[in-house]
Amino acid sequence: MNxxxxxxxxxxxxxxxxxVYFKAVGAVGSLEVLAHRMLWSLxxxxxxxxxxxxxxxxxxxxQAPRRLAFFALSAALVSINWLIYIWAVxxxxxxxxxxxxxxxxxxxxxxxxxxxxxxxxPTQWVAVALAALGVAWLTWQAGELPWIGLxxxxxxxxxxxxxxxASLGAxxxxxxxxxxxxPLALLYLGWLASQGDSAFIVSASTGALQTVLLLxxxxxxxAVPLLLFxxxxxxxxxxxxxxxxxxxxxxxxxxxVFLYREPFDGATLVGYAAIWLALAVFSVDGLRxxxxxxxxxxxxxxx
Numbered sequence: 001m002n003x004x005x006x007x008x009x010x011x012x013x014x015x016x017x018x019x020v021y022f023k024a025v026g027a028v029g030s031l032e033v034l035a036h037r038m039l040w041s042l043x044x045x046x047x048x049x050x051x052x053x054x055x056x057x058x059x060x061x062x063q064a065p066r067r068l069a070f071f072a073l074s075a076a077l078v079s080i081n082w083l084i085y086i087w088a089v090x091x092x093x094x095x096x097x098x099x100x101x102x103x104x105x106x107x108x109x110x111x112x113x114x115x116x117x118x119x120x121x122p123t124q125w126v127a128v129a130l131a132a133l134g135v136a137w138l139t140w141q142a143g144e145l146p147w148i149g150l151x152x153x154x155x156x157x158x159x160x161x162x163x164x165x166a167s168l169g170a171x172x173x174x175x176x177x178x179x180x181x182x183p184l185a186l187l188y189l190g191w192l193a194s195q196g197d198s199a200f201i202v203s204a205s206t207g208a209l210q211t212v213l214l215l216x217x218x219x220x221x222x223a224v225p226l227l228l229f230x231x232x233x234x235x236x237x238x239x240x241x242x243x244x245x246x247x248x249x250x251x252x253x254x255x256x257v258f259l260y261r262e263p264f265d266g267a268t269l270v271g272y273a274a275i276w277l278a279l280a281v282f283s284v285d286g287l288r289x290x291x292x293x294x295x296x297x298x299x300x301x302x303x
Contacts, residue, residue, distance in 0.1 A: 003235060004231070004232045004233075004234070004235025004236035005232065005236055005240065005244070006232075007228045007229070007231040007232030007235065008228070008229060008232030008233065008236060008240075008241055008244050009232075009244055009247065010225070010228045010232075011225040011226070011228035011229035011232060012225075012229075012244055012245060012247040012248040012251075013247060013248075013251065014221075014224065014225035014228070015101075015225050015248040016247055016248040016249070016250070016251025016252055016255075017251065017255075018085070018089070018221075018252070019089045019094045019097075019252055019255050019256065019260070020255065021214075021217075021221055022085075022086055022089040022090060023089060023090065023260070024214055025211065025214050025215060026089075026090040027199070027211070028199040028200075028211065028215065029199070030083060030086045030087040030090060031083070031188065032188075032189070032192060032198070032199055032200070033086050033215070033218070034079065034082055034083045034086055034185075035184075035185035035186075035188045035189050036185075036189075036200065036215040036216075036218050037082060037086075037218040037219075037222055038079070038178050038181040038182050038184075038185040039178075039182055039185050039186065039189070039218075039219075040215070040216050040217070040218045040219030040222075041174065041178045041218065041219045041222045041223055042175065042178035042179055042181075042182045042219075043219055044219030044220050044222075044223050045171055045174050045175040045178065045219075045223050046175060048171060048223070049171065049172070049175055054171070054172065057168060057172050058176075061168075061176060068176075068180070070162070070165075070166065071166070071168075071173070071176050071177055071180060072180050073162060074159055074162035074163060074166065074173075074177060075176075075177035075178075075180045075181050077155050077156075077158050077159040077162065078155075078156075078159050078177060079181055080151070080155045081151075081152060081155040081156050081159060084097075084148060084151050084152055084155070085097055085152060088148050088152075092260070092262060093148050093262070094252055094253075094255060094256030094260055094262055095252075095253060095256035095257060095262045095263075095264055095268075096146060096148040096149055097148055097149065097152060097252060097256075098149075098249040098250075098252035098253040098256060099138075099146055099148070099149030099152075099153075099249075099272070099275070100148065100149035100150065100151070100152025100153040100156070100249075101152065101153070101156075101245075101248055101249035101252065102149075102246070102249045102253075102272075102275055102276070102279065103131050103135070103149065103150075103153045103275060103278075104152075104153045104156055104157060104245075105242060105245065105279070105282060106127055106128050106131045106278060106279070106282060107153045107154055107157040108157050108160060109124055109127075109128065109282070110128055110157075111157050111158065111161055112161075115161060116161075121285060121289075123281055123282075123284075123285040124282065124285060126278075126281055127278040127279070127281040127282035127285070128278070129278075130274050130275070130277050130278035130281065131274070131275050131278040131279075133274050134271045134272065134273070134274030134275035134278065135149075135150070135271070135275070137267075137270060137271040137274060138268065138271035138272075141267045141268065141271065169230065170226050170227060170229070170230035171223075171226075171227060171230070174222075174223060174226060199211060199215075200212060200215055232244075237290060242283065242286055243283055243286075243287075246279065253272075
């Protein structure tokens with residue numbers, strides 16, 4: 001139990017610190033950073049699979065075009081999520097990006113109701129309604145939808161829905177998704193090189209090795225928290241995992257406001273407060289449901 005909490009907490013702390021990494025490569029274009037993230041993630045996870053000898057899953061997928069098409073769609077969703085997040089961080093929208101991961105659990109619940117026909121409890125509907133009010137308030141105050149947070153939340157929720165129906169583990173799934181994305185990444189990186197616009201090649205030729213190493217680190221930066229999360233999820237209750245997930249957007253919000261000095265006025269706080277209240281209602285409901293199930297399954301509960 002304690003080890004599982006540490007694994008999951010480590011994953012969420014790393015995800016929460018993502019703005020620091022992407023700010024460090026802020027001089028590189030978002031699309032190029034995305035391409036390197038795809039490429040070096042594949043290199044890193046392929047090395048891990050080779051180390052552990054875990055290639056048995058590959059042949060059935062290569063021989064099943066429908067399975068590959070399924071993972072091509074999940075790869076497209078995660079690439080959209082990655083691109084918007086990279087762009088948001090390096091365009092001074094860390095606070096807006098954090099909103100996406102605050103509301104993501106509620107979007108997951110909504111998508112479960114729409115596509116998996118899961119019935120929502122009344123308190124879950126209350127939480128979704130409060131979050132919708134918070135988003136509506138932020139839209140009214142800004143004069144436009146908080147599209148960054150919404151795209152991040154819905155793209156990641158849809159990606160989660162795809163992976164929920166997939167039969168691969170975290171490491172194998174990431175390997176297949178990045179393998180499908182890497183040819184496009186290589187084409188784009190090759191085009192940048194032919195135009196003399198490759199930050200990676202320019203940095204290597206001018207001795208700016210920090211940028212080269214940071215781009216290569218995109219692989220472990222992507223894969224390590226995912227593996228920690230998978231290890232933690234196997235060892236702790238889902239409700240505990242759900243409570244820990246708020247660590248990441250909270251850290252991102254704090255970084256955006258206090259380190260990167262992004263605006264966060266009283267009007268914005270009202271919108272976020274409605275969303276935080278929604279998350280509190282959602283979390284309390286989850287804890288109550290867990291306690292009810294434990295009480296029902298306890299020895300002697302039926303007597």
